Amino acid sequence: MExxxxxxxxxxxxxxxxxxGKEGYDSASTTTESIELQGLFLTYSAQRAAFADDLKAHLHAHGGDSENESGGVLGALHRTWIDIKQALSSKEDIAILSAIETGEKAALEKFDKVLDDPALHVDHLELLQRQRTGIREALTEIETYRRRLEELNG
Structure with a gap:
């Protein structure tokens, strides 16, 4: 039971x-003036929502229930998304992208911690690994965009 x-x-x-992450990407999409980044952020927002829905099915299978349906900054681990809200007030794409990177790195750390005990999560291990890969790919794309913007802005 433990x-x-x-x-x-x-x-x-x-x-x-x-x-x-979904909420962070939603906020970022409404703040940036870049159509390209808006599309990217909305894509990753939808991906995070789908990831959460997939995990909720496993949570219910284990007798759990998710109280956090809409996200928020309630837990210490995901307070990093506060950085996104602060960056959004500046309306600078580089700052927004940097804040998203921080949030994605926190998500990867959380996934890595859970994946450190694969025997405990055997029935959804493949799903967790696939979602972690998706977050890692998103982080790589966000980092690439930020570097490109930094180069353009000299």
Whole structure:
């Protein structure tokens, strides 16, 4: 029973950070004036929502329930998305991208911590690995955009 409680706790933590990522990307998409970045942010927002929905199914299978349906900055782990809200006030794409990088790195750390115990998450290990890869790919794309903008702005 103890291990099932840990699975529920881990899944809730991942769902929370995915919901925060979705909200962060939504906020970023309404702030940037770049059509290209708006599309990118909306794509990753939808991806995070789908990731969270997939994990909720596993959470329910383990007898858990997600209280965090819309994200938020309630947990210490995902307070990094506050940086995005601060960056949004500046309306600078480089600052927005940098803040998103911070949030994505926090998400990767959370996934890595959960994946450190693969036996505990055997029934959804492949899903977690696939989602982690998706976040890593998003982070790489965000970093590339930021570097490109930094080069353009000298």
């Amino acid at each position: 291990s099932n409680n840990q699975v529920i706790s881990d899944l809730k933590g991942l769902i929370n950070i995915l919901n925060d």
